[in-house]
Amino acid sequence: xxxxxxxxxxxxxxxxxxxxxxxxxxxxHACAMAITKAFPLPSLPRKQPTVLVVCGPAQNGxxxxxxxxxxxxxxxxxxxxxxxxxxxPLYRDFTTQCEKMDIPFLSYLPTEVQLINDxxxxxxxxxxxxxxxxGEGREPCAAILATLKHVRIPxxxxxxxxxxxxxxxxxxxxxxxxxxxxxxxKQCARRFLGRQHFVAGRFLPYDVQKKFELNPPEYPGTECxxxx
Amino acid sequence: RGDPxxxxxxxxxxxxxxxxxxxxxxxxxxxxxxxxQAIDQELFTEYKxxxxxxxxxxxxxxxTAIAKAYPPSSFTTSQPAVLVVCGPGNNGxxxxxxxxxxxxxxxxxxxxxxxxxxxxxxxxLTTQCQKMDIPFLPEFPAEAALIDxxxxxxxDAIFGFSFTGAVREPxxxxxxxxxxxxxxxxxxxxxxxxxxxxxxxxxLQPDMLISLxxxxxxxxxxxxxxxxxxxxxxxxxxxxxxxxxxxPYPETDCVLQL
Numbered sequence: 001x002x003x004x005x006x007x008x009x010x011x012x013x014x015x016x017x018x019x020x021x022x023x024x025x026x027x028x029h030a031c032a033m034a035i036t037k038a039f040p041l042p043s044l045p046r047k048q049p050t051v052l053v054v055c056g057p058a059q060n061g062x063x064x065x066x067x068x069x070x071x072x073x074x075x076x077x078x079x080x081x082x083x084x085x086x087x088x089p090l091y092r093d094f095t096t097q098c099e100k101m102d103i104p105f106l107s108y109l110p111t112e113v114q115l116i117n118d119x120x121x122x123x124x125x126x127x128x129x130x131x132x133x134x135g136e137g138r139e140p141c142a143a144i145l146a147t148l149k150h151v152r153i154p155x156x157x158x159x160x161x162x163x164x165x166x167x168x169x170x171x172x173x174x175x176x177x178x179x180x181x182x183x184x185x186k187q188c189a190r191r192f193l194g195r196q197h198f199v200a201g202r203f204l205p206y207d208v209q210k211k212f213e214l215n216p217p218e219y220p221g222t223e224c225x226x227x228x
Numbered sequence: 229r230g231d232p233x234x235x236x237x238x239x240x241x242x243x244x245x246x247x248x249x250x251x252x253x254x255x256x257x258x259x260x261x262x263x264x265q266a267i268d269q270e271l272f273t274e275y276k277x278x279x280x281x282x283x284x285x286x287x288x289x290x291x292t293a294i295a296k297a298y299p300p301s302s303f304t305t306s307q308p309a310v311l312v313v314c315g316p317g318n319n320g321x322x323x324x325x326x327x328x329x330x331x332x333x334x335x336x337x338x339x340x341x342x343x344x345x346x347x348x349x350x351x352x353l354t355t356q357c358q359k360m361d362i363p364f365l366p367e368f369p370a371e372a373a374l375i376d377x378x379x380x381x382x383x384d385a386i387f388g389f390s391f392t393g394a395v396r397e398p399x400x401x402x403x404x405x406x407x408x409x410x411x412x413x414x415x416x417x418x419x420x421x422x423x424x425x426x427x428x429x430x431x432l433q434p435d436m437l438i439s440l441x442x443x444x445x446x447x448x449x450x451x452x453x454x455x456x457x458x459x460x461x462x463x464x465x466x467x468x469x470x471x472x473x474x475x476p477y478p479e480t481d482c483v484l485q486l
Binding site: 221 | 274275276277278280281284285291292295296332333348349351352353355356359360361460461463464465479480
């Protein structure tokens with residue numbers, strides 16, 4: 001649930017003294033790993049391994065930035081759309097890292113959905129996370145989500161499909177193909193109907209898992225994500 | 229600014245494997261200490277990476293390399309017990325991250341961390357380990373034989389590529405003991421006590437070296453069984469600038485066996 005998700009994050013930051021940047025790095029890296037499993041390079045339909053990463057203004061967006069950087073390291077060609085940049089200095093550095101790695105930043109998101117379908121193999125939805133308020137209200141998120149609802153290429157949502165209520169799910173929101181749950185699946189994940197659901201929770205200390213009754217799956221080998 | 233109708237920068241096939249012939253001919257370069265420090269500096273000042281981020285990726289690489297070379301099933305001790313010896317600087321921090329990931333990979337790490345910097349980064353990493361029930365030894369095992377008995381592997385996270393000058397206590401005695409153990413040692417970045425460029429013939433002889441970012445000159449003197457490259461975060465432009473000629477990492481692995 002949303003309250004539990006917040007409590008877990010609080011415990012990691014305050015009791016375990018994880019740094020926020022550290023956690024975002026861990027999550028972003030894990031998301032990139034999940035994406036490479038869901039869409040391996042040789043399986044991509046387009047000639048270039050292009051991926052559009054749409055980043056929202058808060059933490060979910062920052063995770064998207066880190067994810068994009070790791071996708072670049074893994075030889076994908078990410079392009080980022082990050083219209084409302086966070087003023088938080090922690091997140092600003094993530095932007096610089098991406099820019100300095102020659103990851104292009106779009107100046108606008110085409111409303112002509114066919115352009116997106118034609119240019120990219122997949123879209124990473126890092127717009128809104130568990131911390132967001134329900135609904136798709138504020139700009140520019142509303143317009144972005146309206147466009148994403150109509151894309152034909154697969155969408156990978158990070159943690160929570162943007163626009164969904166964290167607990168109740170969605171009626172008429174975006175329909176991601178792949179969901180990567182961070183730490184543990186949120187309640188709305190029960191409404192997820194897409195192809196693959198990954199959990200990126202290997203870094204969670206055992207005691208946190210127990211305390212919140214997370215019952216995580218087994219992670220093979222040294223993998224940081226696992227498909228449910 | 230990018231235009232959505234022409235996605236992705238042009239990179240003449242470089243990312244799709246067409247560069248293989250060029251990469252095969254040039255060997256990896258072995259940066260000297262100053263170059264290694266310059267690369268690090270550029271990652272922090274130009275690329276705006278934080279120490280937190282890179283340390284997390286570095287420590288993960290170390291743990292992953294260890295898991296590949298010394299899987300838990302290969303240990304003769306009853307538990308896959310690993311002693312992680314952390315020094316007073318960033319190499320020690322890498323060791324703390326490594327210890328945490330080793331625990332998650334099913335090992336039983338124990339840390340010895342005698343000189344702890346008074347900085348939130350290191351305090352946070354220490355807390356993360358302690359709260360994950362990773363014991364911190366109050367003192368270093370007195371005898372090499374004791375280490376051999378209790379642990380199947382020792383991780384040397386004492387000194388890294390910034391090390392110069394004389395070894396200060398307690399690390400002198402620690403290295404003395406480590407030079408006498410028979411269980412394998414995995415050194416992070418530089419075998420501790422070695423000159424970063426010239427090595428040290430009578431110093432530690434680790435079985436594994438995990439070179440971070442790029443192998444330093446000292447790595448040319450490494451004679452152990454396993455040399456891994458880790459720290460898969462160096463942007464392509466930086467690799468080119470310093471002519472690192474790093475071989476490509478396999479798929480999404482964060483380590484590469486050299």
